[in-house]
Amino acid sequence: MTKTTASQSKTDVSTSVIRQHAEQEYAEELAAIREEDVYPKPENWLTSPKMTLLYLLGGKTPKGKEISPKYVGDPKLMEMAIATLATDRALLLYGLPGTAKSWVSEHLAAAVSGDSTLLIQGTAGTDESALRYSWNYAQLIANGPTPEALVESPTMRGMRDGKVVRVEELTRVGSDVQDALITILSEKTLPIPELSSEVQAQKGFNIIATANNRDRGVNELSSALARRFNTVVLPPPATLEDEVTIVQRRVEQLGRALQYPVEKPAVEELRRVVTIFRELRNGVTLDGKTKIKQPSGTLSTAEAISVVNNGLACAGYFGSGKLTATDLATSLVGAIVKDPGADVVAWREYRQTIMKNREDWKDLFKACKEIDE
Ligand SMILES: Nc1ncnc2c1ncn2[C@@H]1O[C@H](COP(=O)(O)OP(=O)(O)OP(=O)(O)O)[C@@H](O)[C@H]1O
Ligand SMILES: [Mg+2]
Numbered sequence: 001m002t003k004t005t006a007s008q009s010k011t012d013v014s015t016s017v018i019r020q021h022a023e024q025e026y027a028e029e030l031a032a033i034r035e036e037d038v039y040p041k042p043e044n045w046l047t048s049p050k051m052t053l054l055y056l057l058g059g060k061t062p063k064g065k066e067i068s069p070k071y072v073g074d075p076k077l078m079e080m081a082i083a084t085l086a087t088d089r090a091l092l093l094y095g096l097p098g099t100a101k102s103w104v105s106e107h108l109a110a111a112v113s114g115d116s117t118l119l120i121q122g123t124a125g126t127d128e129s130a131l132r133y134s135w136n137y138a139q140l141i142a143n144g145p146t147p148e149a150l151v152e153s154p155t156m157r158g159m160r161d162g163k164v165v166r167v168e169e170l171t172r173v174g175s176d177v178q179d180a181l182i183t184i185l186s187e188k189t190l191p192i193p194e195l196s197s198e199v200q201a202q203k204g205f206n207i208i209a210t211a212n213n214r215d216r217g218v219n220e221l222s223s224a225l226a227r228r229f230n231t232v233v234l235p236p237p238a239t240l241e242d243e244v245t246i247v248q249r250r251v252e253q254l255g256r257a258l259q260y261p262v263e264k265p266a267v268e269e270l271r272r273v274v275t276i277f278r279e280l281r282n283g284v285t286l287d288g289k290t291k292i293k294q295p296s297g298t299l300s301t302a303e304a305i306s307v308v309n310n311g312l313a314c315a316g317y318f319g320s321g322k323l324t325a326t327d328l329a330t331s332l333v334g335a336i337v338k339d340p341g342a343d344v345v346a347w348r349e350y351r352q353t354i355m356k357n358r359e360d361w362k363d364l365f366k367a368c369k370e371i372d373e
Contacts, residue, residue, distance in 0.1 A: 019257065021117060023112035027053065030111065032064060032065040042086045042150030044162035045112050045206025049082045052111040056082075056104070060201040070107045071100060072246050077232055078104070084230040085112060085164065090185050092170070092221075092229040098300025099234040100151040101210040105166050106210060113163035124167040126295035130182045131155055131167075146192040155207075156190055170209040171218040178225055181207070185228040201368045214298055236301065240286065243274045243301055250305045255312060262316035265323040270308060272364060273328065276355075277304045280336060280346070285354060292354065293346035297338040346371070 021031060030047070033055055039048035047055065048278070052059065054077045058069025083090040083345040085108065087278060106131040109116040120130055133156050139149035158165035184190055188201040209229065221229070237243035247270050255262070258287055279285050283294040297303070308323075310331035315323045351372075355365040 008136070008162060022106045023114055023116055024125070026055075026068075026107075026110065029065075029067050031116070032061055032063075032176065033067065036061050036063055036065075042204065044202060045086075046114045047111045049086060053078055053081050055111045058109055064208075065209065069249075071104055072237065072242050072249075073100075073235070076274055077234065080230070081108060081232045082112075084232070085208070086207045088188075088232045090181075090209065090228055093208065093210045093234055094231050095212060095234040096214050096236055096282050096300060097212050097256075097298045098302030099212075099236055100301075101234055102168060104234065105208045105210055109164040109166055113158075113204065115163055116166065118158045118163055118165045120167045122163070122167055122171070122173040124172055124174065126173045126177055128177050129153070129183075131180045133192065143180055147158065147195060148194070150195070155184060158207075159184070159188075159190055159199050159205045162202030165205070165207050167207060167209040169211060171211040171220065172215075173219065175219045175222055176259050178219065179222055182225055183243075185225075206373060236281070240271070240274060243278065243304070244271050246301055247274055247304050247308060251308045251312070251345050254305070254309055258313075259311075260312050261321060262314035263322050265308060265312060269323055269328070272361065273307055273332065275348075277301075277331065277337075290354065292350050293342075295338065295346045296345040297336065297343070298372045299336065303335045307335050313327035325363040325367040329364065329371050332370060333371050340363065 032325070033051045034047055037048050037051045043049035045052075048320045051368055053075070054067055056069075056071045057075055058067050065098050081091055081104065083094065091108075093105055095101060106116045109118070122124070131151050131153060134151045136149050139146070143149060152160075153263040155165050157163070167181075170181060173257075184201070185207065188205070190199045190201075192198060196344050211221075237246060244267065248267060251265065253272070255264070275286060277299045279292060280295055308330065311328040314330070315321060315327040317326050333347065336347050351365065351368055355361050355368065358365075
């Protein structure tokens, strides 16, 4: 079952899927990069570390092909992430929600292994078999433990094929289950005692885990496991302009994929949303002059992207086909007010003391106020 879906998704790159994998969406860029790639690369890597960096940061290939930037931020962090994958240590992308951990992990896997689908989603319910292997019980009962009855995990396939495996939200997984990764990472083998055999990891195999430090219900990594990871902390975007660029790019991409009947949003509109997010997130206005109450939500870049995206859907289907303050206001308030008590107070205060006094924000102020009344 899983096998069919996986192979279908690899061959069927039709535009009707809601979301293509990175290696599908950027197939052209990856092909161009690989064609011009003359740099040294670790065994079984499809792209050299140097060209992988170009793929992530964007720029021009030596022959002049334009590569779109995927990550906006400190290039050193991406260098460190890529270099880690070439070592025998695994990579842990750590940070606040919405700081592009999953996004970077997907693009790294796509560039290095040409496959970002070897993915394990960590949850409180993840058990060891999700990380190691499980059994097809009908076959197991009929024929006993045989290779045919074995259901491979993404980890096992990654080890066998020498590919990068992604573990999302590693710290949501129970600590005892997390520790199943220790043998895999230190011995580079996955024993299958029932078959008296093992899968030895081929070169090119590594793990990229992501974890965030804000959500409730996280289980810290045991120190034995933490030692097997190199941690790269992804920070929130450093400047307003960086964050506006990120939102703009992602909104354009999503808009293309979802085809809303709407004009491209004005940068000014995005800048206002991002400004509100940054000010509330930091508890102070951008000019540093006025302290404000912080709402309980994370107000991440990812949420700013979905606020604009929702606004565009409203504008396209119910509005004028052009993004207005009214289209944005509902999802803006929804993103900020997560807790009907304290958040409402913080939000009202911000609206009345900051938004109201900005000359060119009158429309947005009015639209937000109408929702609250
Ligand atoms: N520095 C950045 N560069 C490029 N894109 C970014 C950046 N920060 C955030 N984004 C965008 O934000 C969105 C959310 O990122 P992602 O889902 O990877 O977050 P995350 O760190 O995995 O969050 P969570 O902890 O909630 O899983 C993505 O669409 C990504 O493009
Ligand atoms: Mg994530």
